[in-house]
Amino acid sequence: MSSSSPNSPADPPARGKLKIFLGFAAGVGKTFKMLLEAQERKRGGCDVVVGYFEPHARPDTIAQLEGLEIIPRRKIEYRGTAFEEMDVDAILERRPQVAVVDEFPHTNVPGCQRTKRWEDVLVLLDAGIDVLTTMNVQHLESLNDQVHQITGIRVRETVPDWVVQQASEVVMVDLTPRALLNRLERGVVYSADKARQAKDNFFKESTLVALREMALRQTAYEVEHRHGAEGGAAAVMPTATHRTETLLVYLTADPAAAALIRRAKRAADFFHAECWAVAVTPGPGLEGLPAPDREALEKHLNFARNLHLETRLLEGPDPAAELVRFARDRGVTQIYLGRQHNGNWTFSAGYDFIKQVVRLARDVEVTIVAERKPVPPSA
């Protein structure tokens, strides 16, 4: 929740409120809806500026800019090409009540103070500025593997779930896939050439339907998370288990670790649970490991930290024993393991490891997370 503590003289300005307009594809009308709200707030007497706006916007959308003050984009040279990014310093100086910032998941060009636009937005919020922004559900970190499975596309620009959780409101911008495809055909969304190309990727009807379902469910989760709403059947059930859950993910150098971390963290969020990520090395620290393993493990631990998992590096000759001992000490209720399925499954070390953990874990649940491969696009 973004409400601040009671005022004391030394308090920094109350943190700004973040509102995210969530969609599932280009062209559903996120920016349009965001600007409608900006106009409405302005009419209501708010001091609103446009902090960043996609210059390639559609005419209908551009028309919505009328009368809004636009903070000029900052020009940055990178490898001989001029790029334009949001000018955070100029917005901070101007100090509006509300800033409109399009494309929340955007990655800034190298040379900017911060890597991601969402990091820029956090700076604005810290300064007490409310922010309206837009994103598509496929950019949410924890859905990355599911999106890959459905679309075959690995989305690179992601926003960690904890960042989205900072928003005081997430609003779904809905449009039926058929209506969206019609828009695409009429050239409203992209120019004709780009449209044909887009249609081959994200813009297949079945893909759009699946992404839309994802956005609806995510918005429902965001509403429940913020307003403690337990709609539907869940609320009828007596809340039998108030037992708090704690999850533990076992990290290795295996490349599937990223998917494993995302899956466990998403489950932890839904269970309102703590989530640990743990690796075990035979000697002290990572130094004793072969270089490729060390690098991979370092990467995975970093990735886990970026998603706000607590990480620990344990040490011991028997990884399964160390893992389970740690789990017991921390009251872990669920252990998440990857399958580490490399080649011959039956005799692989990974499988023996799973068996060992299960044997030692006794009353702790063990979840073996599957790799999710993209489904080849169907006709």
Added chain:
Amino acid sequence: MSVSAPRPSPDELLRRLQAEEKYQQRGRLKVFLGYASGVGKSFRMLDEGRRRRQRGQDVVIGAMQPKTPPELAELLKKLESIPLQTADGIPYMDVEAILKRHPEVCLVDGLAYDNPPGRPNSHRWQDVDQLLRAGIAVITSVNLQYVEELRQDIERIMPNGKQATVTVPESFLRTADEIEIVDAPAEYCMRQAGGGEVPQAELEHRLSQLREMALLLTADVVDQQLEDYAERHGVGHTFGTQERILVCMTSRANGPRMMERARLARDRFHGELFVVHVNQPDLDAEAQAALERNLELARHEGARVRTLEGADPIASILQFAREQRITQIYVGHSPAQGWWARFRKTAADRLIEAAEGIDVKLIPQ
């Protein structure tokens, strides 16, 4: 995943063809769903009508709500309207006039109305169905609070809200070709929701519950569409985005624990819960009774319970899991037995080995 759909039989092809034909003749139904008054359903519906008209479609308004806010007046002026008729002071949609005029698209603002006695249809949604059967496309708006099947849940959430006396069956909404949610934060509808003596924070909380219901209902409809799409296009395998949990039930004592854990996950993820057991002919009476108790518990939790046959239980379970797009399988295991036998695989071992693309959760005995 490498499950290829089997080649359809001629009967299957004919059935698909007939389904497609029937689908082509019927008018398309599009529904704008909102969770309360004030989210902007009517505006979205009229705006869509306006845009379709701009694109050259023949659009008329078949029904409007009695009170229209000023921002709609502008949109209303741009569209032809067939006025409502009244009988005994009760307004009704002039279905005969609309059928005679036979537009391509008819806008019906407010689906949940009862017709006065003496009309051929008692409910407006039946009028709409009639228009659809005549090949007229209908765009309509409906408030979640008027969905028949949700009435109890809604009265529980809004005990002193306006009680819906007129309702629309959910099954009818599910026939919509397109359903679009009109979403807005609860604070937008606070004024219109009223709520009497309910404190603001509590009202916002309640409206948020309705909002979540509307989002989840739409997600379910969308999920159904994904399956229908696969059906119409003969696509064997599609992906929903919902967690779908499968519990492998036995006569073992950890049945209740498995159910409790699976139910919790289902509730938290708003997922679907399936429970299967594989028929075993050699079960003694005591085990049979224990199994029955476990299955009864599953039914009580609202799980979809299924008995599977097959010489190879693991193969049967996995086939079922693939058909139902299961994302996680819950299976019991007993740490005390089986694990010492390195070369004898337990059922859990085999499931982990073969469940490609599906998570396996081991629940201790």
